[in-house]
Amino acid sequence: MGRDDLYITVPSLFRCPISLDLMKSPVSLCTGVTYDRTSIQRWLDDGNNTCPATMQVLKTKDLVPNRNLQRLIQIWSHSVARRQLDAESCPNLVAVRSKNQVKLLVKHLDNNNCISSLTKILHFARESAENREFLARIDGFPNKVFDFMTNAESGIKVVEQAVKLLDLMLSEIPDKTPLLETNSLSTILLVLQRGNSDSQTQAVRLLESVAVDGESKHKIAQKEGLIPELVKSLRKEKRPGLIEASLSCLIAITLPKRIKNKLIQHRTIPELKNLLSQPNTTISITEKSLKLLEALSTCKEGRVEIWHDSVLLQRVVDKVLKVSSHATEHAVAILWSVCYLFRNGKGQEAVVGSNGMTKFLLLMQSNCSPAVRQMSADLLKIFRVNSKFCLSNYDTKTTHVMPF
Secondary structure (H helix, E strand, O other): OOHHHOOOOOOHHHEOOOOOOEOOOEEEOOOOOEEEHHHHHHHHHOOOOEOOOOOOEOOOOOOEEOHHHHHHHHHHHHHHHHHHHHHHOOOOOOOOOOHHHHHHHHHOOOOOOHHHHHHHHHHHHHHOHHHHHHHHHOOOHHHHHHHHHHOHHHOHHHHHHHHHHHHHOHHHOOOOHHHHOHHHHHHHHHHHHHOOHHHHHHHHHHHHHHOOOHHHHHHHHHOOOHHHHHHHOOOOOOOHHHHHHHHHHHHHHOOOHHHHHHHHHOOHHHHHHHHHHOOOOOHHHHHHHHHHHHHHOOOHHHHHHHHOOHHHHHHHHHHOOOOOHHHHHHHHHHHHHHHHHOOOHHHHHHHHHOOHHHHHHHHHHOOOOHHHHHHHHHHHHHOOOOHHHHHHHOOHHHOOOOOO
């Protein structure tokens, strides 16, 4: 199967204004317009001294390679090539050459041709936002995809394709409530257990998209096996994209206290400790790990587990003023919950031993938010330190404070 068998829309920016073909070697004239080198060189060799697009007289006929555009074209071409490989791995994939064909595909979508049709529709949806909007307007299309997603008998490959399509079209589907039905949650659990890492990430994003109120959060948390799989997705051997999506989803559902307790029971805090202990963890994963830990520290059971783990407290103190302003705010809130609200002596000792007092003093002098400054002042009081005295005698000239 050749590349032309796929329904591919070449972005107009990548087309040569002369030949209208995809540019292989984009070069710019002094007018700022970019052409494919072969086409514009032929134009100039024919004796023309104007820019074909603007008809301005050229002050110079120098051709300047447009490196940025060439890189964008290469990235797009590689993406198309990957989709071509995906299509070749699917037998009996028929070309989609018009939107009418897409309508027919959707109309006759059934279990006999589902993998071929879903893959083809997925290629079409990936091409542009316009294509996705078109699909969303087809009467009954989202419900058909929901049906395929919940039909585990079709096989994990079909389910994964349906999950990919729904994730891709999330913003175009206004009614996502079918995702909260028991069969849908069972399918998402199946993907988390047996799917590849990409489809697992997409399934988790689907979950987060429907965790919008207390009722939906409880439905997700009450689905047997779902919380343990989400927590398992935080393990360091998982891909960063899956870890980040799982953290976002867990943050989204943790507001009710019963769900916080369930997360604690399934050993979420040790997984967060592992993430915070990794040297190469991304800023985003660190911020979200601290944010989830902060949410768990607002209930007694979470605070007890945190103050019992001096290594975890040290990791939290380490993140203050070292990662980002968001990470610092979450870290200080955790320490404030454990040491100020809970007033635990063991936790206080761990914080002091990790140079926590110095960091709180630095925060008092930094451009941090009023909430962080107040929590820092509260913590200093708990440690029986006269903050005013310390601040007046602290040599700010030798102190390097992270700007916020």
